[in-house]
Amino acid sequence: MMGLFSWLYPLIILFFFFFVTSLSSPSPPPLCHPHESSALLHFKNSFTLYNDTLFSIEFRRINNPNNTISWNKNMDCCRWSGVTCDEVTAHVIRLDLKCSGLQGFTGHAPLELSHLSNLVTLDLSRNYDLKLETSSWKRTVANLTNLKELFLRSVNMSSTSPDSFMNLSTSLTSLDLSRSQLQGKLPENVLNLPNLQQLDLSYNSYLNGSFPQYNWSSPLKVLNLSQSGVVVDPYLCRRFKYLQVLSLYESNFIRLSPTLLDNCTQITFLDLSSNNFDGYFPWSSILNLQQLTLLDLRENNFIGPIPEICSNSTKN
Incomplete structure (x- = not known):
């Protein structure tokens, strides 16, 4: 009998080791939601990345990682440059594409962003050739109900009505519309959003x-x-x-x-x-x-x- 236990004892120890290791090992992070990954790819394909030589030099000089070059369907979107996901739910909560050299506006591209309903931060600043069209941008803003930070500094909004910001999230804490070429009257509700802490016009x-x-x-x-x-x-x-x-x-x-x-x-x-x-x-x-x-x-x-x-x- 003692010989039997002497044979089983190492196996028991080995089983216990693997059991404890499996409990202590962190579970892999959840993957990006397919519909959000698809929305981001559609958004990317609606624009082009400015590829001028001088811009490329400046782009490398500032060492800005926030570009869409890394975006592809074979990689989890939570690992894409400029994209941040919630660590628990894996929903996209932050999109930081400032200085990314995006240009154009075709069709209703910003509508793709409305699928990111958990987005908390959106930064498209300093995309100098980026233009936003009123009707699609208005619907996009209305759907981003969890948005807390919106940065559109130096985005071309000369053809965008200030009314498109009428339905901004009341959760908004930071709003930067500086140097955006906005024209017309800004709605009163933008000037007295209840949680706003930073406003740059x-x-x-x-x-x-x-x-x-x-x-x-x-x-x-x-x-x-x-x-x-x-x-x-x-x-x-x-x-x-x-x-x-x-x-x-x-x-x-x-x-x-x-x-x-x-x-x-x-x-x-x-x-x-x-x-x-x-x-x-x-x-x-x-x-x-x-x-x-x-x-x-x-x-x-x-x-x-x-x-x-x-x-x-x-x-x-």
Whole structure:
């Protein structure tokens, strides 16, 4: 009997080892969902990658991995450049294609993105030859109900109506439409999205709009309206009391109101340059900005002395 156990003992130990190893080994990550992989491939095939020699040199210089070259049906889409999937569900949650050299717009290409219903971040910034068409983009935006970050800096939206952003996700925390050539009136609801923390509409000279006049507050921390046609609210800081960065270079001011900076106690960066303001600057408002590290007042026509306490604490 003892001989039998001496023969079985090593087998028992070996079985136990493999059992414990199988429990401790991490399970392989789930694969990308076929319909999302297909949607991304359709999106890729709707565009072309700009292949100009100078662009290629610049592309390599910045070492940007966010391009669609690696996208093919023989590879799990969660491993494609610029694509991030949820580690548990494998749904595509982030699409980062900035500086990818995408060009064209054909048919209803952005509609393919609407199949990525779990998308949280979409970044198509600095695709200078990329154009978005109003009707398809409007439907795409409406279907991205989980979107939290949308970056379209320097995407050509000259033929895109601002109304196409009417149904943006209320979960949105960051929106960058700077240098996008938008024209027309921006809907009020874009300016008071309930969870928005960063909004950049700068360098859209033909984009206009105004903040809602009714009582409301916002968690906005970064606001850039430089060289945009959006009217600056004289009570702006009463509504955006959490602002930390406020850039209003060459902005659409009715006048510089003494109430502009009321309650903006969190501001660290304030740019009011190139607005041709004249008269006396409301220094009393600045004295309340205890967190301020940079104040830019260049290219204005203010008169009068700078208070000593301000001259010792401001940069410009």
